[in-house]
Amino acid sequence: MTKAGYLDSARSWGVWAASLGAYLIAVTQRTSFGVAGLEATDRFNASASILATFSVVQLVVYAGLQIPVGILVDRWGPRAMITGGAALMMVGQLLLAMADSVGAGLVGRFFVGAGDAMTFVSVIRLLPVWFSGYRIPMLTQVTGMVGQLGQLLSLIPFVALLHLWSWTPAFLSLAALSVVGLVLALVVVSNGPPTTESRPEPIKAKTLLSEAWREPGTRLGFWTHFTTQFTTNVFLLTWGYPFLVSGQGVSPATASGLLSIFVLVAMVAGPLLGAAVARYPHRRSAIAFNVIGLIATAWLVVILWPGPAPLWMLVVLIVCVALGGPASMIGFDFARTFNTQRVIGTGTGIVNVGGFLAALITVYVVGWLLDIQQKAGVGGAELYNLDAFRWALSFQFIVMFCGTIGMLVTRNKARRAMALRGEYPPAGSRRLDRGSLND
């Protein structure tokens, strides 16, 4: 069979399904500690800030490893990386299962974050190897969407095990789940069809990084991911729940219900955005800008609402913010289409830093703004009151503004580079007179 004959073959679907399974398991490992917060407080005798440290360590490790992981995916191939990631997560969960001190727990979480960091970029890297270009935007979206279901595995069966069997057996079950990911990767995932061509020389890490970074399309992907995704992470990982319960005064049960809208929106919007990107590839940045506009408008309305916003408005806010997850996948599409195959992994790694970096900065600054307002007595002595949240969460507008400028600047650079190659404006554009949106 020719190389093109392998594209979209039964083997392609098998490889994708197995890698998707490994990613879903990675998201389960990622989100498992968050749902075990109360048990972790007891087990480690930990304060709220120590518990937050577990999340921060994991996020820092995840974001910090994206570029090295991207480079290694291009050098070693996705199979080794997904297998290695599953092995690291297994070790991490084993350590957590046995840990009875904060230090030991943090080491476990470090391993889980590192293994998780190796999975997504590798799965995305497999797509252009096994599928035709027109399928990839939709498969990228479905990959992101199915991965989100891992949150549900943590939230339902894992929490049930935790209550039924307690800490150690529940985390041992997660370690066993990683073995499933490891076996799937080893047995089914393949870096590409067998080829008679001689293996190319491995490319130096520095070359991969500079080639991917110099491409303005990679940076456009980075800023797109940065701007679209961070509000989702900030809401889900830290500030959403306290904002809803202590700021807006909704009950804990309603807040949990509202948070579950994120998964629902990812399920519905993912395929719709995937279809839109596949159909209108020259409108990708316009789609991302529209989503950013929706998120900013919804936040503005909720922040300016006199008193607590009504429930329907909170639902609108969460639907808009949740669109950021699927919209951020457009960033990976930029990395794929602007880069040569040999650096797609590195480009994808660079893009994936964006949203997590923006989220880390925002989570920290929002916490700091809440603290200083409490000291200044804004809205009363309570740390989490609505007025304090209004000011603190407004920091998101600054991040969105910086990200939007980054997108505009890099989009212009990408267009200029394409024009020099004779690829811009795109053939068949109906807006040649005004300069069509080429990305």
Ligand SMILES: N[C@@H](Cc1c[nH]cn1)C(=O)NCC(=O)O
């Ligand atoms: N944008 C997310 C994934 C996503 C897709 N739909 C909703 N969220 C992303 O960048 N994921 C990276 C990862 O490692 O999960």
